[in-house]
Amino acid sequence: MRELHGIQQTAVDLFASAFALYFVYAIIFSEPFFITTPIYLCCSYILAFCLFPARESSPRDRITALDLLLALATAGITAYFMVQYEYYVQRAGLFRTQDVVAGLVAVLLSIEVCRRVLGWSLPILSLAAIAYAMYGNWIPGALGHRGYRLDRVAGQIFSFDGIYGSVTSIYSTYVLLFVIFGAVIQSCGMGTFLLELSKSLVGRLTGGIAKTAVVSSGLLGSVVGSGAANIAVTGSFTIPIMKRSGYPAHVAGAIETVASTGGILMPPIMGSTAFILAAFTGTPYRDVALYSFLPAILFYWGIYAQVHMLSQKLAIPMQPAEESWWAIIRRDGYMLLPIVLIFVLIFQGITPYRAALWAIAAMLALHYLTPYGGKRMNLWELVRTFGEGAKLQLSVGVSAGVIGIIISMLVLPGLPLKIGSYAVAVSQGNLLVLLFMMIVVSYVFGMGIPAVAAYIILAVLAVPALTEAGLPQFNAHMIIMWFSLSALWTPPVAVGAFVASGIAGASPSKIGWYSVKLGISLYIIPFLMAFGTIINGSVPEILFAFFATAIGLYGFAAATEGYVGRPLAIWERAAFLILAILAMYPETTVRIGGMLLFGILLVYEHGSSWIKVLRRARSSAQGASTSKMEGSSWLR
Numbered sequence: 074m075r076e077l078h079g080i081q082q083t084a085v086d087l088f089a090s091a092f093a094l095y096f097v098y099a100i101i102f103s104e105p106f107f108i109t110t111p112i113y114l115c116c117s118y119i120l121a122f123c124l125f126p127a128r129e130s131s132p133r134d135r136i137t138a139l140d141l142l143l144a145l146a147t148a149g150i151t152a153y154f155m156v157q158y159e160y161y162v163q164r165a166g167l168f169r170t171q172d173v174v175a176g177l178v179a180v181l182l183s184i185e186v187c188r189r190v191l192g193w194s195l196p197i198l199s200l201a202a203i204a205y206a207m208y209g210n211w212i213p214g215a216l217g218h219r220g221y222r223l224d225r226v227a228g229q230i231f232s233f234d235g236i237y238g239s240v241t242s243i244y245s246t247y248v249l250l251f252v253i254f255g256a257v258i259q260s261c262g263m264g265t266f267l268l269e270l271s272k273s274l275v276g277r278l279t280g281g282i283a284k285t286a287v288v289s290s291g292l293l294g295s296v297v298g299s300g301a302a303n304i305a306v307t308g309s310f311t312i313p314i315m316k317r318s319g320y321p322a323h324v325a326g327a328i329e330t331v332a333s334t335g336g337i338l339m340p341p342i343m344g345s346t347a348f349i350l351a352a353f354t355g356t357p358y359r360d361v362a363l364y365s366f367l368p369a370i371l372f373y374w375g376i377y378a379q380v381h382m383l384s385q386k387l388a389i390p391m392q393p394a395e396e397s398w399w400a401i402i403r404r405d406g407y408m409l410l411p412i413v414l415i416f417v418l419i420f421q422g423i424t425p426y427r428a429a430l431w432a433i434a435a436m437l438a439l440h441y442l443t444p445y446g447g448k449r450m451n452l453w454e455l456v457r458t459f460g461e462g463a464k465l466q467l468s469v470g471v472s473a474g475v476i477g478i479i480i481s482m483l484v485l486p487g488l489p490l491k492i493g494s495y496a497v498a499v500s501q502g503n504l505l506v507l508l509f510m511m512i513v514v515s516y517v518f519g520m521g522i523p524a525v526a527a528y529i530i531l532a533v534l535a536v537p538a539l540t541e542a543g544l545p546q547f548n549a550h551m552i553i554m555w556f557s558l559s560a561l562w563t564p565p566v567a568v569g570a571f572v573a574s575g576i577a578g579a580s581p582s583k584i585g586w587y588s589v590k591l592g593i594s595l596y597i598i599p600f601l602m603a604f605g606t607i608i609n610g611s612v613p614e615i616l617f618a619f620f621a622t623a624i625g626l627y628g629f630a631a632a633t634e635g636y637v638g639r640p641l642a643i644w645e646r647a648a649f650l651i652l653a654i655l656a657m658y659p660e661t662t663v664r665i666g667g668m669l670l671f672g673i674l675l676v677y678e679h680g681s682s683w684i685k686v687l688r689r690a691r692s693s694a695q696g697a698s699t700s701k702m703e704g705s706s707w708l709r
Contacts, residue, residue, distance in 0.1 A: 074124045074125060075123075075124055075125070075126060075132075075133050075134065075135075075136075076133060076134060077123075077134065077135065078135075081123075081135060081136055085120070085124065085136075086456075086457055086460050087456075087460075088116075088119070088120065088123075088460075089120055089459075089460030089461075089463040090456045090457060090459045090460035090463070092116040092120065092463045093249070093253050093459040093460060093462050093463040094456075094459055095112070095116075096109065096113070096245065096250065096253075097250075097253070097430065097433075097459075100246070100250060100426055100427065100430055101430065106242050107155075107158055107233070108155070109242075109245050109246070110233070110237050110241050110242045110245055111151050111154055111155055111237055112151070112245075113241060113244065113245035113249065113470070113473075114151070114236065114237065114241050114245075114470070114473055114474060115147055115148060116463070117466075117467060117470030117471055117473070118144070118147040118182060118183075118186045118470075118471065118474075119144040119147055119148065120463065120464065121186045121189060121190055121467050121470070121471050122140045122143045122144045122147070122186060122189075123136050123140055123144065124464065124467070125186075125189040125190050125467075126189070127139060127140070127185075127189060143182065143185065146178060146182060147182055150175050150178050150179055150182070150231075153171075153175055154175070154231065154237070157172075161232060168224045168225070168227065168228035172224075172227070172228055172231065173223065173224050173227040173228065175227075175231055176226075176227030176228060176230050176231030177227055179230065179231050179236055180199075180203070180227070180230055180478060182474070183199070183236055183474030183475050183477075183478060184196040184199060184200070184475060186471045186474070187199075187471050187472055187474065187475045189471075190467060190468060190471045191468065191471065191472060191522075191523065194522050195472060195475045195476070195479075195522055195526060196475060198475070198479055198522075198530070199475040199479050199482075202478060202479045202482035202483055203226060203230075203478065203482050205482060205488070206220075206221050206226050206229075206482040206483075206485050206486060207220060207221055207222075207223065207226055208220055209221075209486050215491055215494075215495060216488070216491055216495070218486035218487070219486075221485060221486070225485075226482070226485075229481050229482070229485055230477070230478050230481055230482075232481075234481050234484075235477045235478060235481040236473070236474040236477040236478060237477065238477045238480065238481065240349070240473050240476050240477055240480070240529060241473040241474070241477060243345075243348055243349050243352050244345070244466075244469055244470060244473050246426045247345065247348035247349075247425055247426050248348065248466060249462075249463070249466055249470075250426045250429040250430060250433075251342055251348075251425075251426075251429050252462050252465050252466040252469075253429075253433065253459060253462030253463070254342075254411075254429045254432055254433050254436075254462075255462065255465070256458055256459070256461045256462035256465055257433050257436050257437065257458055257459075257462070258411065258436055260450060260461075261408075261436055261437075261439070261440040261444075261445060261450075262408070262444075262445030262446050263293070263408060263436075263445075264293055264307065265445070265446070266401075266405055266408045266445060267289050267292045267293050268285070268289045268293075268307065268310055268311075269401055270289075270398060270401050270402070271285045271288040271289035271292060272285045272289075273396055273397055273398035273400075273401055274288060274398050275287075275288055276391065277391055278381075279381060279384050279385055279389065279391065280380055280381060280383070280384020280385070280387075280389045281391045282311065282314050282315050282318050282389070283311075283315055283318075283320060283325075283328050283380045283383075283384055283389070284380060284381070284384075285311065286307065286308075286311035286312075286315060286328055286329050286332055287328065287332040287373060287376050287377055287380060289307050289311065290303055290304075290307050290311075290329060290332035290336055291332060291335055291336055291339050291369075291373050292336075292339075293307055293336060303333035303334075303336050304329055304330055304333040304572045304573050304576075305572055305576075307329065307333060308326075308329040308330075308333070308572070308573055308576045308577075309576055311325075311328075311329055312325045312326060312329050312573065312576045312577045313576070315328065316577065318389050318390065319387055319388070319389050319390075320387065320389065321579075322577045322578055322579035323577065323579040323580060323583035323584050323587055324383070324587060325579075326573035326574055326576070326579050326584040326587075327570075327573070327584050327585075327587035327588040327590075327591050328376075328380060328591065329573050329576075329577075330561065330562050330569045330570055330572075330573045330584060330585075330588045331376055331562065331588050331591045331592040331595075332373070332376055333569065334524075334558055334561045334562065334569055334592070334595075335369065335372050335373055335376065335592075335595075337524070337558060338365055338368065338369040338555070338558070339365075339369045339373075340362035340363070340365055340366050340369065340416070341362055341412065341415050341416040341419060342412075342415060342425075342429075343361075343365060344524075344525070345469055345525050346524060346525050346528045346554050346557065346558075347361050347362070347365065347554070348425065349525065349528065349529060349532075350528075350532075350550045350551070350554055353532055353550060354546055354547050354550050356547055357422075358419060358424075358425045359419045359420050359422070362419065363420075364547075364551070364608045365551075367607065367608075367615065367619050368551075368555075368598050368601075368602070368607060368608065370619075371594060371598055371607075371619065371623060371626060372594045372595060372598060374594075374623055374626055374627075375593065375597075375626040375629065375630060376591060376592070376594070378626060378627045378630035378631075379591055379593075379630040379633060379634055380591075381630075382630055382631060382634040382636045382637060383634050383636070385636055385638065386634060386635075386636040386640075405445060407439055407443060408445060410435060410439060411432040411433075411435045411436040411439070412432070414428070414431060414432050414435050415428045415429065415431075415432045418431060418432075437455075468523060469523070469525060472523060472525070472526050476526055476529055476530070479530060480529065480530070480533055483533060483534070484533070488534070489533050489534050489536075489537050490537055492534050492535075492537070492538065493535075493536075493537030493538040493540075493541050494537075494538075494541065496510060496535075496538035497538055497541045497542055500542070502542055502543075503542075504539075504542045504543065504544065504603060504604075505600075505604075507538060507539060507542050508552070508599070508600060508603060511531070511535055511539070511553065511556055512556060512596060514531065514534075515527060515531060515553075515556035515557055515559060515560070516559065516563055518530060518531060518557070518560065522560055523560065523568065524557050524558050524560045524561055525557075527557040527560045528553060528554050528557035531553045531557055532550060532553050532554075535549075535553055536549045536550060536553060539552065539553075544603060545609075548602050548603060548608065548609070551602055551608065552599040552602050552603060555595060555598060555599045555602075556595075556596075556599060558595060559589075559592070559595060559596070562584070562588035562589065562592065563585060563589065564581070564582045564585035564586055567581060567584075567585045567588075569588075570582075570584040570585040570588060590633060593629055593633065594626055594629070597625075597626070597657070598622070601618065601622060601657060601659075604659040605618050605622075605657070605659045606618045606659075607619065607622065617661075617664075621656050621657060621664045621667075621668060622656075624653075624656045624668055624671055625653040625654070625656040625657035625667075626653070627653070628649045628650065628652055628653025628656065628671060629650065629653045631646070631649040631653075632646045632647070632649040632650035632653065637649075637678050638678065645674075645678070648674055649674065652667050652670050652671040652674060653667075653671075654667075655667025655670070655671075656668050656671055
């Protein structure tokens, strides 16, 4: 972003705050979508044109004439669309010359604003999608089609099926309000509170500072809902401390990157992908959060186990907190009330964005009644906090237009159904093969595309194939959502790894590859969603699957790090890996056998140390008994 000064900074801050406050008003008074959706896209574009320079050589401290011209063009086509809304509804499919011109201008603005903020990946995909829609008659075979004229393409894009479609609508309601909520709780001290609470919970354990990073990133990520923002917030505290404690720089960056990414999977708020999943599948958001809870816990258990073994291997000292967790809860536990309120309201059936609105109000009320740290925001700081929320969501907001272009151009000739049938034919209906294909595709899409964008495109292209192979629609979307999150850390282009590298002072590539190793559970758990009972089945079946998967992830951590209290031999690592796979195998008998053998292996690995602990405990008890007897005789 630019660093503006003087009147330009004030003007942009006021515009961003007005943008955020208008959508608070729109939620309160239920403004119709055909007003809020175009305004959301318009405000996001204008803000991005003002804050992000066009080129490396563009001024970094002021807004240029070109930026103002593009902002005016954005306002102009938005006003035109809103004025012509009734015409588009009444005469769908009939496009005048001015409609085609407006559509082409909208395409150029969407591509340019996305290029400035997110780079070329999404714009290139959108141009490829347009070319496919127009020149599909040149493509032989099943993927080809008759092709569409320019007026049809431009009209489809400049509509509620294109840039103003469902993705933009979801962003303008669910995503924006929760990002504003994240900005408000950060300004009120939530980040510092959660970090201190996490340190008090796990700081006294082996590798406590890394475990603090894992726990705090999970807690904060569940309310911030953005992996990159979570890395920037918690990583600025945890990464330097991890480095000072003895972790290599790239390892510290990877721990923070993977833990922050997992926050998107952690209820009650999760990330924007969860809201889009709920809208795509027609599933109430509370059900999405409920089904996501145990898999998210398993994801963090996998990271926690691997960090524990790594910390033992590196002989990282403990980092005990100055206060107990209970003392922190007694003094500052009120900070958790807005999060609890969101959880309660969502599970009572209140829409998530209204729950976010109530949580914002509750957080501000608590802040002015009992400010965390003793300092209250003044009115201008409060207004700017809302503006910061509008700025934080720009990485999502500017992608809405190009995602709308891509989806509309792929759906127009029916490509998703064609790809679904083609994928099933190539895999011969084998679900396991299809899932491995999804991993490869998600890796390719992860190169430079934000996680939410990767999920939306993959959901359009890949879900038909998974459902045709027999997977329930909800499971298919959950799997795609999990796979798409790897976009934050998969090299060569990984937004999360680049953010962490700036703090850690390490290579983004090294952070990315170590994140792949550390985040292995992100690739494993979706297979259990396809073949196991981790989100399907009765309560006993789900709990059994949860327990078995937890054992399996511990085995994967041991095999990956090669250390369980001591260095492991090659055959021991292989044994842990094989038994981990058996413990997670969907067949119940195999699972039970794998867990029993796993228990025998753990006794073999830890038996001698357990015996030593028992002997020390017995010796201490005998010593205490002798001292007590000697004390009694002395008293006599």
